[in-house]
Amino acid sequence: MKKIILIIVIALSASVVSVAQDDDAEKGNGGRLEALKIAYLTKKLNLSTDEAQKFWPIYNQYMSEIRKTRIDARQNKEGEIHTEEKLLNIRKKFNGEFNKALSSEKVNTFFKAEKEFGSVLQKELMERRLQRMENRKPFRQ
Template sequence: MKKIILILLMALGVSVVSVAQDEGGDKPNGGRIEALKIAYITKKLNLSTEEAQRFWPIYNQYMDEIKKTRIDARQNQEGELPTEEKLLNIRKKYNGEFNKALSSEKVNTFFKAEKEFSTGLQKELMERRMQRMENRKPFRNN
């Protein structure tokens, strides 16, 4: 288990640092969120040492393409559908790449875990936003 954690930390160290630098400017918790996502995926996939060595470099390339596409879409003010289509094409491309490193079952688990994390994150952010709004309401005395 210690070997797996060490390998993951080494494989992800560069990615997490670059993500923190990339997203740190306009998203203060970007690096922290990425680290939480990586931990969530790691737990869901339960990778062997060999699988981790093959998976994480591909994952880093995948995330680089996803981020670049989102940044380009934002800068070019692309519509939602063209952006989603580009993201889907990236997922399709990397589905094949991930299948070279993992079983198809684990690849499916990865994509599900990624979606679950995003959904959970959105829900958490919305709840926090609502709570902040509630706390801002002035107290009324009847």
Template sequence: MKQILSILSLFLVLCFAATAQNGPGKKDSAGNKVAAIKIAYLTSKLNLSPEEAQKFWPIYNKYAEELRKVRNDARKNNTPELEVEEKVLAIRKKYNSEFSKALPPEKVNAFYKAEKEFGTMLKKEWMERRQKKGEKGARASE
């Protein structure tokens, strides 16, 4: 377990170092940081063995890329939300069988739950930061 945490820590340091090279204010930097934090969160929640991780992450990367493409296309084309959610669900169903080849069923289920939890935490953090930023702006204008 310590070895996995060491590898994960090294990975996170490398991710943050790579994103820092983009410079402050770059959109990629924030997205890469969130992705690195999500990877750490999922790794922790799923407690993946090295063998499971080796099988899981390549599948996850394809899954995440398909979801990203659907969401980006929807944003560009102003696609109705219901249609986007149907596409997302289709991707999740497709990858459920792929994830099941790499992980036992309880970990696949835990993955979907952890992914949802991460999204909720991210949204909460964003809202809190937005609220604090608004409070600072209100104080500055007084």
């Protein structure tokens, strides 16, 4: 398990620099980041073929609504609390949809893994930024 997480982190490292330069996930390397997220979720959920066939179309709808809500919130300069409330409502709605495709245990694992992925990505971005800052400092003897 640790090896898989390490592989994902290494793969993230390769794409994080360019993703960090482009805040809009719809441009640039958002596709690569989404592919890494899908790989991470696939491993965490350990889906059977039947589960995967049911799960991924629902996941794609879910992500479409999440993206649309975030884009709308940015464009309309909505408050953070209001946006988070909308996102929570989407998660609640899709919790029921995901339960049609997966066991409630796997649905719970999905939501946890999605949050974990965000944390892993954030940590990697932070480490990259710190590395760049350290590399910029002039060498003193």
